[in-house]
Amino acid sequence: MNLTFYKYQGTGNDFVIIDNRQSIVTKNDTKLFKRLCDRKFGIGADGLMLLELPENDEDDFTMVYFNADGNESSMCGNGGRCLVAFASFLGVIKDKATFTAIDGKHYAVIKDGLVQLQMQDVSTIEEYDSHLFLDTGSPHHVMVVDDLDNYDVVSVGRSIRNGAPYYEAGSNVNFVEKATVGVFNVRTYERGVEDETLSCGTGVTAVALSLHTSKMTDKKEVRMQTPGGELKVTFQKNELGYHHIFLIGPAEQVFKGEIVC
Numbered sequence: 001m002n003l004t005f006y007k008y009q010g011t012g013n014d015f016v017i018i019d020n021r022q023s024i025v026t027k028n029d030t031k032l033f034k035r036l037c038d039r040k041f042g043i044g045a046d047g048l049m050l051l052e053l054p055e056n057d058e059d060d061f062t063m064v065y066f067n068a069d070g071n072e073s074s075m076c077g078n079g080g081r082c083l084v085a086f087a088s089f090l091g092v093i094k095d096k097a098t099f100t101a102i103d104g105k106h107y108a109v110i111k112d113g114l115v116q117l118q119m120q121d122v123s124t125i126e127e128y129d130s131h132l133f134l135d136t137g138s139p140h141h142v143m144v145v146d147d148l149d150n151y152d153v154v155s156v157g158r159s160i161r162n163g164a165p166y167y168e169a170g171s172n173v174n175f176v177e178k179a180t181v182g183v184f185n186v187r188t189y190e191r192g193v194e195d196e197t198l199s200c201g202t203g204v205t206a207v208a209l210s211l212h213t214s215k216m217t218d219k220k221e222v223r224m225q226t227p228g229g230e231l232k233v234t235f236q237k238n239e240l241g242y243h244h245i246f247l248i249g250p251a252e253q254v255f256k257g258e259i260v261c
């Protein structure tokens with residue numbers, strides 16, 4: 001069969017997207033999703049998403065996310081932003097969306113050409129001597145480093161991702177350095193891709209909250225420069241933790257195609 005797909009990217013984090021409202025693919029086809037994401041034997045992407053029918057009256061659609069290894073995973077922030085842009089392209093939404101992903105309900109708005117995606121509230125941030133750890137829909141290890149441009153993100157990220165306490169389940173690993181007031185440079189090693197990606201949405205969200213918790217910034221609007229472009233994270237804080245967290249940035253359709261399956 002020929003499968004119609006769309007390719008999107010959000011600050012260089014790239015995704016294959018399938019309109020699965022008619023259930024044209026089954027969610028457990030790990031082999032197919034891995035091949036579609038393969039940069040040599042398939043289309044090539046950091047992950048794959050299915051846009052599915054909503055499961056309740058409040059939602060516009062359902063998001064299902066798979067890493068490049070073909071396995072369904074936890075939340076993808078850049079993926080969520082791309083899926084909102086795709087839903088708008090399909091006419092499923094206009095400029096506002098409510099949808100459910102694996103980590104729960106999300107609200108989004110498209111404004112000034114950028115997708116603003118509300119992330120889940122975060123109440124727990126673990127602080128250690130060398131790093132912080134938190135879950136922003138996906139698990140993230142956050143480390144402040146010097147000379148980020150020359151940092152060996154792949155080797156260090158891979159050893160942290162596979163080592164204690166994460167082991168097989170793994171964690172994404174983010175490296176951050178301050179650029180200027182309220183602006184930070186971030187590079188991320190992503191589990192499930194098992195490599196550095198050009199940007200990670202749940203990753204920069206985790207970095208922004210970590211920087212605020214560790215008092216490296218007192219701003220509640222943080223600009224994040226990733227190798228794939230700039231993202232902004234805004235949030236509020238009260239006694240329960242961080243809430244009203246928004247991940248803001250571009251999400252673009254790159255091409256549409258058909259692949260033989």
Ligand SMILES: N[C@@H](CCC[C@H](N)C(=O)O)C(=O)O
Nearest residue numbers: 073076077078138200201202
């Ligand atoms: N690129 C994503 C994160 C995708 C999930 C991650 N690889 C995991 O398995 O935890 C993002 O933009 O958030």
